Amino acid sequence: MESRNPATGELVKRYDELSERELDAKLALARRAFERHRRTSFADRSKPMSRAGELLERDKRRLGALMTLEMGKTLKAAVAEAEKCAWVCRHYAEHAERYLADEVVETAARKSFVRCLPIGPVLAVMPWNFPFWQVFRFVAPGLMAGNVGLLKHASNVPQCALAIEALLREAGFDEGVFQTLLIGSGAVSGVIADPRVEAVTLTGSEGAGASVGAAAGRALKKSVLELGGSDPFIVMPSADVEKAAKTAVTARCINNGQSCIAAKRFIVHEAVYGEFEQRFVEGMRALKVGDPMADATDVGPLATPQVRDDVAAQVEASVAAGAKVLCGGARLPGPGNFYAPTALAEIPEGSPAYRDELFGPVASLFRVKGLDEAIRLANDSTFGLGSSVWTRDEAEQRRFIDELEAGQTFVNAMVASDPRLPFGGVKRSGYGRELAEVGIREFVNLKTVWVA
Numbered sequence: 001m002e003s004r005n006p007a008t009g010e011l012v013k014r015y016d017e018l019s020e021r022e023l024d025a026k027l028a029l030a031r032r033a034f035e036r037h038r039r040t041s042f043a044d045r046s047k048p049m050s051r052a053g054e055l056l057e058r059d060k061r062r063l064g065a066l067m068t069l070e071m072g073k074t075l076k077a078a079v080a081e082a083e084k085c086a087w088v089c090r091h092y093a094e095h096a097e098r099y100l101a102d103e104v105v106e107t108a109a110r111k112s113f114v115r116c117l118p119i120g121p122v123l124a125v126m127p128w129n130f131p132f133w134q135v136f137r138f139v140a141p142g143l144m145a146g147n148v149g150l151l152k153h154a155s156n157v158p159q160c161a162l163a164i165e166a167l168l169r170e171a172g173f174d175e176g177v178f179q180t181l182l183i184g185s186g187a188v189s190g191v192i193a194d195p196r197v198e199a200v201t202l203t204g205s206e207g208a209g210a211s212v213g214a215a216a217g218r219a220l221k222k223s224v225l226e227l228g229g230s231d232p233f234i235v236m237p238s239a240d241v242e243k244a245a246k247t248a249v250t251a252r253c254i255n256n257g258q259s260c261i262a263a264k265r266f267i268v269h270e271a272v273y274g275e276f277e278q279r280f281v282e283g284m285r286a287l288k289v290g291d292p293m294a295d296a297t298d299v300g301p302l303a304t305p306q307v308r309d310d311v312a313a314q315v316e317a318s319v320a321a322g323a324k325v326l327c328g329g330a331r332l333p334g335p336g337n338f339y340a341p342t343a344l345a346e347i348p349e350g351s352p353a354y355r356d357e358l359f360g361p362v363a364s365l366f367r368v369k370g371l372d373e374a375i376r377l378a379n380d381s382t383f384g385l386g387s388s389v390w391t392r393d394e395a396e397q398r399r400f401i402d403e404l405e406a407g408q409t410f411v412n413a414m415v416a417s418d419p420r421l422p423f424g425g426v427k428r429s430g431y432g433r434e435l436a437e438v439g440i441r442e443f444v445n446l447k448t449v450w451v452a
């Protein structure tokens with residue numbers, strides 16, 4: 001496993017994968033740790049979880065620099081990510097007990113109620129794009145629910161994976177309550193099948209989701225899948241176009257364009273298309289691409305040469321099919337995996353920029369004649385993760401809320417995750433939800449109790 005700086009291509013550190021014997025010892029430890037951890041009270045768990053939040057705040061610059069070094073997000077975004085992780089720790093430290101409280105139900109019984117009990121070790125297979133946030137949004141509810149965590153992180157962020165384990169130990173969680181497994185993706189189905197593991201959650205691509213979902217199905221274990229997206233960002237005539245265009249640039253280029261909920265398809269009413277396109281392209285051209293450690297940088301490198309090659313190939317194929325390049329459209333010269341912020345228009349149906357997820361700073365612009373066409377085009381995707389709509393017309397807002405096929409619709413705002421709100425998708429963006437009350441309830445035994 002290699003930690004390689006995406007801004008320079010330099011190899012920073014190399015790790016060996018766990019041997020079979022080492023992996024077996026970690027799974028055994030997880031089981032033993034669970035037998036203790038499941039018996040702790042919410043107050044017992046809340047203390048180290050709050051402490052984890054404090055450590056994330058205290059060490060945010062060091063941890064942020066590690067994220068930037070391994071996957072190239074800007075340092076300011078990485079520091080903000082550590083802060084957001086602290087928020088999710090505080091959120092569940094405070095609310096887990098209420099989220100999982102007994103629910104009394106009146107029946108013919110003397111007493112009947114529903115109790116949420118921990119289920120055991122849960123495997124988390126996580127991506128590199130938000131190397132701390134993706135893990136903490138699983139860890140905070142998971143450990144507070146009384147489960148223990150096993151992390152198989154993406155192979156290019158091993159230092160982040162190990163830093164998270166160290167931080168949770170320092171926060172006061174017992175040995176084995178959270179462990180990082182340095183294993184390749186080939187070892188994942190074996191871990192899922194292992195009787196000591198109870199469930200699996202994956203955030204990643206469709207291919208990885210299908211493979212993990214199939215392994216969970218074979219083992220008859222619960223799974224949650226958070227997969228890709230090609231989120232629509234719809235602008236209607238009543239919108240504040242200036243604000244929409246400015247937000248659109250941020251929403252597309254967040255995390256150097258590598259976010260599942262980045263706005264990817266910009267669907268704009270013809271009455272405001274001209275103004276939107278001009279402002280959006282100006283905004284994309286003004287972004288400063290460069291050293292992710294520098295304060296002034298807006299967009300850093302893509303995480304790996306493969307990610308950049310994939311984006312470049314998707315743009316080339318779309319242009320070959322007839323798409324027009326409004327700005328960017330090419331790799332940037334020099335070392336590192338840099339790609340120019342790009343906007344494409346006149347995109348033919350069936351080309352990658354119409355159909356696929358583009359995991360880099362590349363926007364697809366579409367012009368539509370009205371509301372029905374906007375909804376039809378937005379839903380003409382295999383994905384259904386987020387959606388952002390810009391309109392001041394309440395009837396239009398209602399139509400979007402009811403008819404967009406997505407796990408979330410944000411009105412006059414960009415899509416963002418929030419510990420207080422459920423997060424997840426429909427269609428090929430996966431199933432299950434993270435965060436909020438519903439997120440902590442995904443991996444519990446919701447036990448019905450009847451006392452005659």
Ligand code: NAP
Pocket residue numbers: 125126127128129130134152153154155156183184185186188189203204205206207208209211212225226227228229259260261357359385425429430
């Ligand atoms: P990825 O290649 O699918 O990798 C994600 C994780 O799955 C990594 O730990 C990877 O391990 C592992 N993996 C890959 N193939 C596997 C397989 N066949 N069996 C078991 N595990 C496997 O995704 P990525 O490139 O890191 O992340 C980008 C994707 O994640 C995008 O599609 C993005 O939209 C999606 N994403 C979704 C959300 C969401 O909340 N819905 C959030 C962030 C990202 P290795 O690194 O060892 O291959």
